[in-house]
Amino acid sequence: MTTESLDPPAMNVAPRDSGFNVRTLSLVGLLFVIAVTFHLLSGGLFLTARNLYNIVVQTSVVAILACGMTIVIVTRNIDLSVGSVLGCVGMVIALLQIQIFPQEAAWNWPLTVVIGLALGALIGAWHGFWIAYLGVPSFVVTLGGLLIFRGAAFEVAQGKTLAPFDPIYRLFGGGIDGALGVGPSWMLFVVIMVLYGLGEILVHRRQTRLGFHSKARAKVLRFALVLVAAAAFVATMNSYLKPRSDIGRGVPIPALVLLSVVLFMEFVTRFTTFGRYIFAIGGNIDAARLNGIPTRRTVLVAFITMGVLCAIAAVVTTARLNAGTSSTGELLELSAIAAAVIGGASLSGGRGTIAGAVVGALIIQSLESGMVLIGASSSQRMVAIGLVLMAAVFADKYLSGEE
Amino acid sequence: METQTGKPLVEMRGVFKAFGGVHAVEDVDVTLHAGEVVAVLGHNGAGKSTLMKMLAGAYRRDAGSVHIDGKAAELASPAEAFELGIETIHQTLALADNLDATANLFLGREIAWRVGPFRIMDSARMRDVAAKVISQLNPRFTNLNTPCRDLSGGQRQTIAIARAIHFEAHVLIMDEPTAALGPHETAMVADLIRELKSKGIGIFLISHDIHDVFDLADRVVVMKNGQVVGTANTSDVSQDDVLGMIILGKCPEGAIPGPGARSNPQ
Ligand SMILES: Nc1ncnc2c1ncn2[C@@H]1O[C@H](COP(=O)(O)OP(=O)(O)O)[C@@H](O)[C@H]1O
Ligand SMILES: [Mg+2]
Numbered sequence: 001m002t003t004e005s006l007d008p009p010a011m012n013v014a015p016r017d018s019g020f021n022v023r024t025l026s027l028v029g030l031l032f033v034i035a036v037t038f039h040l041l042s043g044g045l046f047l048t049a050r051n052l053y054n055i056v057v058q059t060s061v062v063a064i065l066a067c068g069m070t071i072v073i074v075t076r077n078i079d080l081s082v083g084s085v086l087g088c089v090g091m092v093i094a095l096l097q098i099q100i101f102p103q104e105a106a107w108n109w110p111l112t113v114v115i116g117l118a119l120g121a122l123i124g125a126w127h128g129f130w131i132a133y134l135g136v137p138s139f140v141v142t143l144g145g146l147l148i149f150r151g152a153a154f155e156v157a158q159g160k161t162l163a164p165f166d167p168i169y170r171l172f173g174g175g176i177d178g179a180l181g182v183g184p185s186w187m188l189f190v191v192i193m194v195l196y197g198l199g200e201i202l203v204h205r206r207q208t209r210l211g212f213h214s215k216a217r218a219k220v221l222r223f224a225l226v227l228v229a230a231a232a233f234v235a236t237m238n239s240y241l242k243p244r245s246d247i248g249r250g251v252p253i254p255a256l257v258l259l260s261v262v263l264f265m266e267f268v269t270r271f272t273t274f275g276r277y278i279f280a281i282g283g284n285i286d287a288a289r290l291n292g293i294p295t296r297r298t299v300l301v302a303f304i305t306m307g308v309l310c311a312i313a314a315v316v317t318t319a320r321l322n323a324g325t326s327s328t329g330e331l332l333e334l335s336a337i338a339a340a341v342i343g344g345a346s347l348s349g350g351r352g353t354i355a356g357a358v359v360g361a362l363i364i365q366s367l368e369s370g371m372v373l374i375g376a377s378s379s380q381r382m383v384a385i386g387l388v389l390m391a392a393v394f395a396d397k398y399l400s401g402e403e
Numbered sequence: 404m405e406t407q408t409g410k411p412l413v414e415m416r417g418v419f420k421a422f423g424g425v426h427a428v429e430d431v432d433v434t435l436h437a438g439e440v441v442a443v444l445g446h447n448g449a450g451k452s453t454l455m456k457m458l459a460g461a462y463r464r465d466a467g468s469v470h471i472d473g474k475a476a477e478l479a480s481p482a483e484a485f486e487l488g489i490e491t492i493h494q495t496l497a498l499a500d501n502l503d504a505t506a507n508l509f510l511g512r513e514i515a516w517r518v519g520p521f522r523i524m525d526s527a528r529m530r531d532v533a534a535k536v537i538s539q540l541n542p543r544f545t546n547l548n549t550p551c552r553d554l555s556g557g558q559r560q561t562i563a564i565a566r567a568i569h570f571e572a573h574v575l576i577m578d579e580p581t582a583a584l585g586p587h588e589t590a591m592v593a594d595l596i597r598e599l600k601s602k603g604i605g606i607f608l609i610s611h612d613i614h615d616v617f618d619l620a621d622r623v624v625v626m627k628n629g630q631v632v633g634t635a636n637t638s639d640v641s642q643d644d645v646l647g648m649i650i651l652g653k654c655p656e657g658a659i660p661g662p663g664a665r666s667n668p669q
Contacts, residue, residue: 210527273513273522276502280510283499290461290497291511292481350501 023344023396027359031366038370045373049240053252055362055369056237057174057320060254061313063361065332066339067265068309070357071302073340074269076282076349077131077138079303081145082310082336085123086329087153089116090314094162094324097169109169116311123149124307128300146333154326163323173320174252182238185250189234193227254316258358261312265354278302282349338385339364342392363388410473412437412605413458413489413574418467420453427453429629430662431467435574435605440596442620442637443609444649450629451609452494455576458607459491460484471574485512488573492580494609496563500552504544504562505533507551508569536565540595556583564595575599578609593619613645627652630663 039046238248269275343356413435515522625648635658644655654660
């Protein structure tokens with residue numbers, strides 16, 4: 001009944017357990033090429049603590065959105081509204097925090113964040129309802145959302161710019177004080193690496209107990225690489241000093257927010273039935289239905305997740321700008337989609353990874369930043385990023401066709 | 404006419420289903436007993452798959468009743484059909500091509516721990532179970548982690564069959580199960596049907612080709628244009644009689660005519 005009968009049993013390991021994801025790894029390689037190229041072209045300005053810190057902060061917003069965009073794309077949908085939703089939620093938070101709630105109240109900023117997240121979830125549910133239950137294509141629904149929520153962002157304060165935010169709220173933006181500091185950054189590093197190591201050991205044990213071949217050596221190598229990369233990251237962030245001082249900044253808060261989002265989304269996509277269902281729906285929605293998967297509810301939840309992530313990104317963005325403006329987040333939907341797609345998400349559904357989306361966001365922001373450093377205008381940057389997006393999708397298609 | 408006694412496992416009465424103006428299934432009665440193989444025959448477009456999808460919970464019927472083990476069943480969703488022990492090997496196999504054999508075997512019914520709002524999958528356990536069920540069916544099928552799109556037709560069929568076996572069907576619907584298979588694999592499916600029948604499982608075997616199923620079936624139900632032409636024990640009719648039912652809608656002696664039988668047979 002089969003021609004693959006000669007496959008050795010050692011092949012019976014899920015690709016994701018066997019060490020490395022080739023696509024993500026080659027993107028990391030591309031990132032290195034970009035970094036070194038711009039470093040040389042800019043006369044040594046790219047690979048500096050200051051520039052890398054800024055890239056990390058800028059990447060956080062796009063990457064948070066790209067994580068949500070990835071699961072939406074995996075279900076064979078799209079969300080064109082994320083920039084507008086970010087803008088609208090940001091304006092609502094600004095209005096409440098700066099004009100409506102008492103400025104000095106300690107509960108002010110936390111409550112506005114909670115309301116912002118709830119609003120994001122509600123907007124996501126609104127889109128999801130139209131798409132999953134009323135059957136309107138996501139392209140149309142979220143194109144509507146792009147207009148509706150950009151308009152709403154203006155209406156919230158009649159286009160006025162609102163400032164300033166609460167000083168504690170502003171930490172989410174990764175400004176001068178918006179980082180962990182040297183000591184806590186190293187502590188965080190240790191805690192995360194220990195948890196990661198323990199997790200790998202647990203999974204390995206369980207697989208071995210059930211008689212599966214688990215590639216221990218590949219896992220140790222992967223752990224070692226992550227360890228080195230994380231240490232280099234923390235050391236770099238620590239070496240960027242606060243102005244006129246010798247105090248290192250450490251890991252920026254936006255990166256912490258992103259880290260939490262990534263860990264949560266990796267968990268959801270890999271280990272939960274919801275994660276399994278979004279891939280099944282994107283792969284074959286009829287098969288998903290015939291097997292009793294609640295396809296509508298799953299798509300609804302995917303859009304609610306996207307909405308919440310828009311709200312999180314809105315907090316980081318407004319905190320960084322220290323102002324709410326009705327144009328915040330314009331064109332961000334395109335960066336988010338580009339990041340997800342460069343990271344390996346397939347617009348025909350059923351394929352995509354969170355890690356890939358984050359690397360995709362890093363690539364886009366590195367290109368942006370690198371071109372700024374070599375003096376390219378914003379119009380030239382748009383042309384370049386458009387070309388890179390097309391090249392990335394072409395390369396992806398070509399490579400996966402060859403496999 | 405029905406030689407079986409006792410309560411039927413499945414009893415569908417006066418079932419209707421229309422898609423827009425197309426009457427895909429019209430006033431159909433069928434029954435199935437434990438350990439019985441009933442072949443549902445008819446040309447492409449006769450309404451066989453639609454009828455079976457209503458039993459599988461994939462389509463809601465417009466009218467009519469279904470009793471499973473004597474109890475009225477709504478069959479509003481596939482999950483409800485699964486709970487009643489109705490498993491289906493769909494004509495399309497209902498596989499997600501981007502997922503591997505294990506994921507497809509358990510699709511929609513993963514082994515998972517509930518933690519708050521999440522259901523965390525026990526991937527290792529599922530792989531273990533999948534390896535066992537699939538190796539029973541096909542010892543040479545070991546690439547359980549390959550996406551289904553890279554598997555052969557036989558392997559894909561194996562996954563769909565493995566689902567029905569693992570979840571312990573009482574009623575098994577096989578919609579054109581051998582359409583994509585070679586002669587050797589077809590013979591294996593025939594053996595499997597005999598084995599399941601001997602365990603008391605009731606089987607609906609859907610085909611557009613009488614030769615595939617005549618020897619396996621206890622009874623045939625022939626459909627044409629959404630209606631039943633007739634029902635017959637395979638011991639009471641010849642293959643040519645059944646061919647006449649399929650092609651001409653002519654109900655022979657030895658068969659019970661249905662609403663779709665040609666009114667004036669010549
Ligand atoms: N989902 C659907 N939407 C619209 N028409 C359908 C659908 N499914 C089946 N039909 C129509 O119903 C009729 C019966 O189809 P089907 O049950 O698939 O036949 P069979 O399985 O006997 O080949 C056909 O005319 C077909 O075009
Ligand atoms: Mg059919």
